[in-house]
Amino acid sequence: MSTSVKEFSTAWWSEVYNRIIGAVVYLDDASAECLHWDGGLFNLLTGGAVSVKSLSPFEFSKKEHRKVVFITQTTSTQLRTIAEIIHNSDFTHCILISCASLDTVYMELNEGKDVGDVIAAGKGTIEATKILETLLLDAIGKSQSMVEAVHIPIFAISLTNxxxxxxxxxxxxxxxxxxxxxxxxxxxxxxxxxxxxxxxxxxxxxxxxxxxxxxxxxxxxxxxxxxxxxxxxxxxxxxxxxxxxxxxxxxxxxxxxxxxDLCGVTSHSMESVLDTVMAVLPRFPGHSNEVAVDMSILCEANVVNHPDDMQLSPGCLYHANNDSCMQTFDYMINKSQKEVMFDLYNKLSKIDIQRSPSPKTLMKVTPQSVEKIVTASKGNYNIIEKHLGVLQQAVAVVQTLKSPKRVQIELLMSLERQVLQNLAASRDSTSVLHQISHLIKTRKERNLSLDSLLALIVYVYSLVGTEVSFSKQHEDSLIETLSVAIFEDHKQLFSSEEGGRIATPEECDDISNKIMRRLKDVSQMRKILQKYNSVLKPCETGVGHEYRxxxxxxxxxxxxxxxxxxxxxxxxxxxxxxxxxxxxxxxxxxxxxxxxxxxxxxxxxxxxxxxxxxxxxxxxxxxxxxxxxxxxxxxxxxxxxxxxxxxxxxxxx
Known part of the structure; x- marks a missing residue:
């Protein structure tokens, strides 16, 4: 028996690989992200898949492709998409791998009906299998066809052991x-x-x-x-x-x-390199736990440096098939920035074609010294191919440390410390919201984004909980300041779908009031706790306070x-x-x-x-x-x- 989540995931991915030989494979985003942490696309291609595609109603397969495997969460929307893909292709052998358990899928397919007896009798899986296989057969529409619906629990990824x-x-x-x-x-x-x-x-x-x-x-x-x-x-x-x-x-x-406790996740005090990289670089498309690294620094192609520019595939941090890269990823979580930089420099110096100083002779590894080795490999595709993983990690860390966002994070860290000591020392809230209102008004001069300042406000309300109450006058002033700021910055603040429209001042007032109601809820969240209702604790040194x-x-x-x-x-x-x-x-x-x-x-x-x-x-x-x-x-x-x-x-x- 193993208590390793990685071994659990690997064992079930093996079950997937056993079924994909000679098949076109369609994956949804969540399954594709899980695949990345098990080894990625090449696991499917070397395992026998003839083609790998995204689960989309606009996709279909060539006439000569007769076998298909769908790896999905089996939601009702995805089932409609699957039927659409099958309808527009010419499959005779169809396997649906449901990452969600089939008894859960059965309950969802029968939403609003009383199916408690079927589930209690342990028949949910059998009934769901019948429904799904019938759906596949109907979509194929051929008498000589083979279908299978099976549950394989693909849902967990391991960052470390x-x-x-x-x-x-x-x-x-x-x-x-x-x-x-x-x-x-x-x-x-x-x-x-x-x-x-x-x-x-x-x-x-x-x-x-x-x-x-x-x-x-x-x-x-x-x-x-x-x-x-x-x-x-x-x-x-x-x-x-x-x-x-x-x-x-x-x-x-x-x-x-x-x-x-929302302080831990809204705080900009990031000692872990991974947190800083995640905060600075854009997300890898379709992923929630991986970043997209601009790799144009290594290529001779002319690429516009923009996360939406997909002429060049983005790099990433995690490389499941490379032990050296997995060690560096572990360091990004558990070691200091200095140790991560030395680790990267050490690994890069072994491939350096310009022979930079050895790590032992360096007192300090800077982003520039790492970047120098990386750029020495530019256009040398033999070197790049052999050491692609560590080069992607190095570029990610260099881009993070040289980013203007890094300066913003350091400024927000100092603001957090100031707020924490002010509140802890006097339990006096009079100046805090006033300071934050001033920060919002002067955010452009300080090069601070409104969303980062909103994170700071959530941090403050979660930090004080019910221990400090803010005056209505200061809260009203903050609502007013926020409303103006949201009106000015709504295109950046809201998602791209909503960013195209112009928000009216009245809508911004409503959003601002909604935010304040939510903040008051945030401060009440630990009311249900007896022992852990405070996260403001005196430092063990006896001087000042800290967040615990x-x-x-x-x-x-x-x-x-x-x-x-x-x-x-x-x-x-x-x-x-x-x-x-x-x-x-x-x-x-x-x-x-x-x-x-x-x-x-x-x-x-x-x-x-x-x-x-x-x-x-x-x-x-x-x-x-x-x-x-x-x-x-x-x-x-x-x-x-x-x-x-x-x-x-x-x-x-």
């Missing part, structure tokens, strides 16, 4: 019908929209498949209202109940809502040898048996039975719904390693996020 993400579920966020705080308590799945309900079920089915492959029988702990919904599905769904009867290795799953996040406090308590009570962490399995036992204990005058602790199990999985940063992963992992606990601890989340992305998630911009 301990960090994993779930690209198909990157859009899952702790929201309740677009609200941060639910209208009704207690909650059930039907408090969510049907799409959100499907997403929770899909994520639960993915985790269930992962635990099944790893032979894990989990105790479920959760912190946050949304996490309780995911915990409920994992605890009570018939498929999960059946799996737990057959699995034998005990594990603890801890699920946490991102919204309980909810996740950090939780992990520090988990690994504490004193085993302090973690009152905010709810245990899903506290049922009738526990109540009966405690009742009997009282009757027999014995000390009440102590509650379950996550570290009672050898494997612990901490999963954050709504995104995480590389810096947080590094710090949490370091706390676990230095504590000396023997447990295997994995850290998972729906995606990696930057401050601006985290702000957009929470403000719904």
């Amino acid at each position: 301990v960090i994993f993400l779930t690209p198909p579920y990157q859009k899952i966020y702790p929201m309740y019908d677009s609200k941060l705080i639910p209208d009704t308590v207690p909650l059930d799945l039907f408090t969510l929209t049907s799409e959100q309900r499907s997403q929770v079920r899909r994520l639960a089915s993915g985790l269930n498949a992962m635990f099944d492959s790893m032979n894990l029988k989990e105790d479920i702990f959760y912190m946050g209202t949304y996490s309780s919904l995911l915990a409920g599905v994992l605890e009570n769904s018939p498929v999960c109940l059946a799996r737990r009867k057959n699995c034998s290795n005990p594990a603890s799953l801890i699920i946490v809502d991102r919204t309980l 996040g909810v996740l950090q406090q939780l992990v520090d308590d988990l690994v504490d040898t004193e085993r302090p009570e973690i009152t905010d962490l709810r245990h899903r399995n506290e049922g009738l048996k526990d109540l009966l036992r405690s009742g009997l204990n009282i009757l027999t005058s014995k000390k009440a039975r102590s509650s379950k602790h996550p570290l009672d199990n050898p494997t612990v999985i901490l999963f954050v719904i709504g995104g995480i940063t590389a810096e947080e992963c590094k710090r949490l992992h370091r706390s676990i390693i230095t504590s000396g606990v023997d447990n295997t601890v994995l850290i998972g989340s729906t995606k990696l996020v930057t401050p601006v992305e985290a702000m957009r998630d929470v403000l719904q911009l």
